[in-house]
Amino acid sequence: MQIKVLSQKMEEDTIASWPIRLTVGGIVLMIAVGLLYAIWSLSPDYAELKWTLAASMHESGVSHPVTAVLMNFRGYDTLLEMGVLLLAVMGTWSLTPIKAAPETHPPGLVQDGLLRLLIPLITLVAGYVLWAGAYAPGGAFQAGALLTAAGILLLLSDWQLPASLLPWLLRLLLVSGVAVFIGAALSMLWLNTYLLAYPPQWAGSIILLIELCATVSISAILVALFLGGRPDEPGSTI
């Protein structure tokens, strides 16, 4: 229903006065030229960072460089990044309860059959992508995305959140990713190394554990974002 309302008024809402469009276009072009000139004048050779990275790959516990950077070298970034996701959910929940569900028609036969086939396949692929992250492009975020796709498919086919999933439990699920990450970081701290510094021998398994929880919580977060609102708790006085 919202989409219908939105689409009606999209056409004529530009700030039509052409002089403004012209000037903005002109300035934007100048900026583009400037940036291009800057990039063009960029000196081609650099990349000694690549070698330092290769030098310390062995201690990172994973062989694929991107995952190593993501999970170990710049693990702090990933922690904050997951924080951002969680924050997005909190933001959406604080704004509005879930809107009245659109008129849901029971899934057609084809959709139902396809669904029964696809869901297990997607989870399997997600598991593989998660595992492959160690030595090939993949990891928590990609696997999470896949799981989210499965979730959205379920939602579209009129699947309701199981009432048994206590609101508290849902929230735990959302929070689990970041919580596990912090837990791992703190535990390492207990071994009086730096925060987020995993000893080389255990680094691989710790990263895997973190990535596992991250995948689940990321997919839960993304599904919650798709719902676009907070599930109305029965008891809460919202």
Add this chain to the structure above:
Amino acid sequence: MIWQSSLPLLVLCSSLLPGLIIFALPESSVRIRTTLNLFGAVTKLALVAWMVWDVYQGHQFETRLQFLPNLDFTLQMGPLSVLFVTLSALLWLVTTIYAIGYLEGSPHRSRFFGFFSLCVTATAGVAMAGNLLTFLLFYEMLTLVTYPLVVHRGTEAARQAGHTYLRYTLPGGVLLLIGTVWLYTVTGTLEFTSRGFLQTVDESQHPALIAIFFLLVMGFGVKAALIPLHGWLPQAMVAPAPVSALLHAVAVVKAGAFGVIRIVYDVYGAEFASQLGVTQPLAILAAITILYGSLRALFQDDLKRRLAYSTISQVSYITLGVAIVGPIATIGGLVHLVHQGLMKITLFFCAGNLAETLGIHKISEMRGVGKRMPLTMAAFTVGALGMIGIPPIAGFISKWYLGLGALEVGQSWVVLVLIASTLLNAAYFLPVLYIVWFCEPDHPWCENRHFDNSETNWTLLLPALATAGMAVAAGLLASLPYTPLEWVRFITHNQFYQ
């Protein structure tokens, strides 16, 4: 030793603490508030008396706290600051008694007395400041704290008066800030030294010093009501009588004049200032203010506005005395600081009495009031005659020294100004006295507040008589050891001759 350094701070706290406590007091606890007020005033007076005795022996009191890396917050009790502190402490006690009587039964008294004590703290701070930065700090605090007093009544006129007051004083404060900063950058220090610390500044900086002088004088001129910057004073008369008494006779106006004194003597040094040639224009400006103030006072029918304009002209005597560089003129200027305070506060008390008991605000309504309130009017007469400069009362002494000082330095035109201002003072005070004593009232008095036997509440009457008595004593017994004149001679002695 710690006693030496903590005494100035104690003087400040003796009015600060009661003020803060009074703020917290509920409106109904009249007894506690009165005792606190009086206790604060008496302790302050006692401390100051102790200090006067000590400073006379030559002790030096100084509190020094680090404020900025090489600028610190210093409170110093030199002879000059003792003069102003004693004046403010004494008159605070008297005005508190007066205010207690005056504001009987009126709303928001906790707020009033709170700000009242803060205002006196600021005045004491201004007096005791050891360097220009501390002076600026208390000077601005004074502006802030007096604003609520001016706006106390809460009427529209009061708010307008408050706004005019700020519209004048805040830009003044800003001028002062720029002047102080510039001085600091030029000389690197702001400490008051008895003969000024600018002699050593090299030649190239002199135009800067002149510019700084005028910035500072304009900054102080706002409060000292010099000619172009005096607009706020007559409008601030809308404040209740004790406020206009303490503020316009003692605290605010004198802070400005004291500032000018500090600059000329303790920052520039009298001789150096005259070498720079800045004192001559200042003297001319002061003279114009004296005449202008008196002229405007002639045509005011409202009693307090007439007194306000007379304050404008009287305060410029101090500036005139300071601007005529010479030992005797300095004595005249400084002693007028005290005398004018005493006389003017008496006049305001009497004006307050009239307003409070008979509801008289206009001079035309004062016909034959001498019979109805003889004592108040006697005090008023003493104050008025003192203002004109009639001998036994203190005003004459300062005029005498101003005249002498001016002639000694060869500025004979100042005597003409003194003569003209005396004539103008007479022109606007004597008719009032004539109406009060020698005319018959044309309508029965509307008894605003009735009192059993005496003409008005004793708390309103006694302060007026006390200050009138002090004014006559300061004039008649001027050469006793601890009178203002003797003290000022002690100041000028080590100002000029050491």
Add this chain to the structure above:
Amino acid sequence: MLSSTALIWGVALILLPLSGALLTFLFRAVATPIGICVALAINLCTVRLAWLISTQEVPRYPLGGWGAPLGIDLYVDGLSMTLLIMSAVVGLAISCYAPSYFRSARHKLIYFWPLWLFLWTALNALFLSADIFNLYVTLELLSLAAVALAALAGSADALTGAMRYLLVSLLGSLCYLLGVALLYHAYATVDIALLAERVVASPITSAAFGLMMAGLLLKTALFPLHFWLPPAHASAAAPVSALLSALVVKASYYLLLRLWLEVFGNVNVGIDVILGVFGAAAVLWGSLQALRQSRLKLLIAYSTVAQLGYLFVVFPLAAVNANAWQGALYLALSHAFAKAAMFLAAGNMLLFCGHDRIIDLDRVVQRLPLSLSAFALAGVSIIGLPPSGGFIGKWLLLEVAVAHALWGWAVVIVVGGILAAAYVFRVVGHAFTPAKNTHEVHAVPAVMEWVALVLATSSILLGLSAAQTLMLFEVGDPFRILSGEAPS
């Protein structure tokens, strides 16, 4: 061997609010106690960290054990420590204020705590991080949290304000990110210290400079780009607008300052004059607008625009003498306290009168003495009258301006003070007079009034403790004064 390093307290500063946010999100019933405990814990860590860095030399803290080019470092010096203290104190005040402010709107309080603690994490992370990409992430975290909090009020104004704020901050962040990308690919590192050594004047640097600075100026709402600040700050809930004005705006300013000082160190004269001109325009235009406002919170929001102008007037002054930075930092610190106090006081008055039209402030001085005195004291600090922190800031700026005869900037600083006095005393003036219409009145809990008063007095006390604070600024020599590089 490593955990003994001082910055472990810095790490605690980040993890505490983060875990607090998670806990308050999980356990809603006990959100307020957790929140306040976390706030107190953060303050303790901040004090401990401040004590450590002022007594001993604190090394950089490599997160994850990897060195600078590879991993991310945490670094704290005088500049960031001051801002950490600022956010700790203001944060504590807001944490105490918010529960009683949302007393009637429990559902908002439930979501206020996690969002606010997330914002606090972002602030602490931003002040501590020494890696520009990490700063992008923290900046993003900060913006989203701020937008979510701003939208918490739920009214139409609040939502549109929040939307505009979100779009603006996303635009700013993206420009900043592009700048980071260009810098990374030009100098192969994203660490500020290494960048400081490697950056040379080249087209790529100026492009990155242009992008990053423009992005951050947009987020700091300097004069021509101030359009989003007033509606967002004015229509948000009182504690939220307090933290927006006092903390969030300062974070992007800190980032801008950090880049200006370290990464683009050898900036040319022309740029800082341009920033100075925009700053001066902000001071004058902001104050003028504040004078015209009829609603109290809009007045305070425009006052923020004006006071931010001061922070940019310092650029041309600092080009002449590096001491001016200390003045700017002092102004930022005292402005944070004063502005937070002002917004909280305004919140009290709004709650009390039901509206915040300045003309109808019916005799507030009698009924809400503490709030009005908080507002007045904060006003004193904003104007820069002597006893206050604002005065010290202005004094340091004026000292530099007058010493080098830069009369233009001195006049702007001073005129700004007078205009600030005009709009502060306009409000205070109205509080004395009886308003025309009387309306029903809600009692205001004492905690809210006392918090506002404590914040305002702290901004005044800041003025009295100038010497120690200035010593704190010099730790780690952020402004290159002691090392003599910068002209002084």
Add this chain to the structure above:
Amino acid sequence: MSFTILFWLVLTLTWPLMLVGMTTCTATRAWGCRLSPWAAVPAVILAVFIGPSETFYFSWLLLGTELGLDDTGHIFLLLTALLWWLAAVYAKGYLPLIEQARFFSFFNVAMLGNVGLILAQDMLSFYLFFTLMSFASYGLVVHERHAAASYAGKIYIILVIVGEVALFAALAWAAVIAETLSFEFARPVIAQSSLLDWVISLALIGFGIKAGVIILHVWLPLAHPVAPTPASAVLSGSMIKAGLLGWLKLLPLGEALMHSWGGLFITLGLIAAFYAVAVGLMQHDAKTLLAYSSISQMGVLTAAVGLGLMVPAAWPGILATILVYTLHHGLAKGSLFLGVGVLGKCSGHWRRLAWVGLWLPALALAGAPFTSGMVAKTLLKMQTLHAPDIWSAVFQTLLPCSAIATALLLGKFLFMLSQPVSTRKTEPLSVPTLMVPWVVLLMLVASLPWWPLASETDLWSGDILLDSLWPVMLAGLIMLVSVTRNQWLPRRFAINSPTFGGQIFSLRIPPGDILAPIEWIIHYILNGARRLCCDELPHRYQSLQSFLQRIRTTIEWQHLIERLEWQLCRWPTALMGFLVLGLILGWGKMSF
């Protein structure tokens, strides 16, 4: 011995002060009035029995005051004390009971001032007592509370203030030149200093107003008729002399030769002497006439002071003459005034007796033989011989003429009093309290020539008697002629219809003579100033205000700012600003 002097000195000052205290506060008012007549007793004792003594220095009082009685002061004190004492006793009977308290409080303060300024040896206390006297006598002048009194009071107070201010300047100048406050140390120093002219000119104005110098005399003829008789007696008798005493103390008489100033004083004095008589003859009120006679006599004294300035060598002699002349004039004029009061009060044979009594002081004033007048005038004539040639000739000729003029004036006075006038019935009780002090005064006037202070020259030689006789006789003759011609005219001309002689009698000049034109001019200026201040300036200020208002409204600042702000805050323009800023920063960095 010195302690008793100090005691009496202090008593003379504090006793009247105490009495003033008693009369002002209501409780002790009755006792105050009863004691007031004796206020002057300590002064009389000091003057008569103790005489001149050394000066006492009170360091604590008013910057250090020196009080003491020197020789000139002794004579003045004698005159003042006696006159004030007798006037006080006279006033006790003269005034109705209810007015006495108010009258005596002002009376005693004025007396304190008058006695005080005689005792004062330093400038400040002199100025203090001088001011006290002047301001207190204002109360005496306006005592009657009717319109004429308040008008006279206004003129009096204005001139007093001008006098005060001039005196202030003179004393300030003297103090600066001499660096000391006491008179006798200051005088020699002032004599040598170059700024002498300033001091003398200001002293001339300051004391001239009090002494009735020619232009500044206008208040005298106005004040005397309205003041109660004892007050005007004292006013004319001793208070005017304060101006003269001021000159004696301040001017460096006998120390420096100032030919020009001496000439000026003499000319002023002589003009005053003759002009006052001329105008006095045209008055129709007894007291005004006496006032004019005082002005003329003071003119003579001013001339004597001028002589002293011109011939410093002969100063001691001149001083003695001036003292005698002052004493004579004071007592005589006092008795005349009291006599007028007595005449006004009683009727029938008492009135005729009083009229005859009046003849004695009148003759004394005219300088008839065997009277103090003759003594004074002859002494003066002898001193004028020392004057340089032309001035002594002037003196020789003019002195007798002034004698004639005075005699003529007093003749008219006596003639006027002889006319029957409606007498107010007085209570029998008060007549003795009036008569006794008057008679005592008459006896004093009569016995004055034989007082020890007269100089040693033989006064009773034949030619002196003759010299003093013929002017009186001549004046009597003129009087006789003018009076008798009056009788011949037919009845229908009223008594004051003019014969030639009577013409000069009936021409009417308002008492303040030259005051009228001056006042007109002042009113004109004041009205102009008021019109300027109250109408012109505010009007112009209003037009300026409205002009500013118009500017403010036409440009509609308010609206302009609001539109500009709205424009700035629109999304596209704001972001365009953003782009431009980014460009400037990027490009700025590049090119510099």
Add this chain to the structure above:
Amino acid sequence: MSSTFFFALAGIGLFVLGLYGLIIYAHLLRKILAINIMGSGVFLVLAGLAHRLPDGTADPISHAMIITGIVVAVAATALALVLMLQVQHTTGQAVLPEKQKY
């Protein structure tokens, strides 16, 4: 050199296009779309420049940055969309109000 230049060119193009769209279009959805385009533009620039190594492999740190950037962009867009819906729900239209009510 030439290949990275083309990718960077495309990235900058996208960035600039998004910028233009953000400024010009009033509808909130268009603005959010514009922001996404700008985001992908930036990531394209990052990716393009990452491939300038002599041995042809990509620079992992750039890739890590891109991943983080994408996640943050997702979160921001989600919040923006919800906010837009809320604005549309309360004010009836999904456009930033022009008439400032100062």
